[in-house]
Amino acid sequence: MFVKTLIFTVIISLLVIGIYAAGFKNRGILEAGQEIRLPEPARDGEMSVEKAISQRRSTRSFRDEPITLDQVSQILWAAQGITEEQRKFRAAPSAGATYPLEVFLVSGMVEGLEPGVFRYMPLNHSLSRVLDGDKRQDLYNQALRQPAIRSAPAVVVIAGVFKRTTGRYGSRGEQYVYMEVGHAGQNIHLQAESLGLGTVVIGAFDDSGVQKVLGLPGDMIPFYIMPIGR
Numbered sequence: 001m002f003v004k005t006l007i008f009t010v011i012i013s014l015l016v017i018g019i020y021a022a023g024f025k026n027r028g029i030l031e032a033g034q035e036i037r038l039p040e041p042a043r044d045g046e047m048s049v050e051k052a053i054s055q056r057r058s059t060r061s062f063r064d065e066p067i068t069l070d071q072v073s074q075i076l077w078a079a080q081g082i083t084e085e086q087r088k089f090r091a092a093p094s095a096g097a098t099y100p101l102e103v104f105l106v107s108g109m110v111e112g113l114e115p116g117v118f119r120y121m122p123l124n125h126s127l128s129r130v131l132d133g134d135k136r137q138d139l140y141n142q143a144l145r146q147p148a149i150r151s152a153p154a155v156v157v158i159a160g161v162f163k164r165t166t167g168r169y170g171s172r173g174e175q176y177v178y179m180e181v182g183h184a185g186q187n188i189h190l191q192a193e194s195l196g197l198g199t200v201v202i203g204a205f206d207d208s209g210v211q212k213v214l215g216l217p218g219d220m221i222p223f224y225i226m227p228i229g230r
């Protein structure tokens, strides 16, 4: 009887440890994940803004080759990086500096980065690990199976939390959030161009499906999916 109870207790303990470990590996978005510092972004480059604007085109097919962590750093900085240290203002304008946007990186083939979902942390210019494993196929399935998402080495998702801005501006704040997504998306587009990369803004997808794939909380709405590659 004692031996049976002991075996039963050991099995239950192992199960509990296993479930806990699995949960730890696939932690949800609101828990702080392992932090990965990104390389310092450049503040100057080879291409003029006029050239980037005139050359920019939506790109939907990519070479089967990785992008670098330097390129990821530059793209995320262009989207929401800190450009004014004292007041912590960011690369894209924000209504009343309420900063409703959250930027995620879905990595598949990034040098020096495991496949997974990462949240960009502007204040530290770092990535916080959200989910392990390559989620590009799942994301593609939620976006009308648009091939660009599956073939790009990395995908950026711009999401936002309305209440950060409507809390200050009431219902008008909703429009402001949509406007901000445009600013961040265009910054990414032009930054990609100047790095010799390409992207496209994808708006056709199932919101709740994308939320599930990325582990986003219900009040964090995905707006743009941007596959990035060469």
Ligand SMILES: Cc1cc2nc3c(=O)[nH]c(=O)nc-3n(C[C@H](O)[C@H](O)[C@H](O)COP(=O)(O)O)c2cc1C
Pocket: 056, 057, 058, 059, 060, 146, 200, 201, 202, 203, 204, 205
């Ligand atoms: C709000 C919005 C949503 C878009 N959604 C998609 C999309 O789901 N899939 C796609 O391939 N392109 C999408 N695009 C990109 C447009 O098709 C593209 O910008 C347009 O064809 C003009 O080409 P250009 O970007 O090269 O100037 C979207 C663009 C905008 C502004």
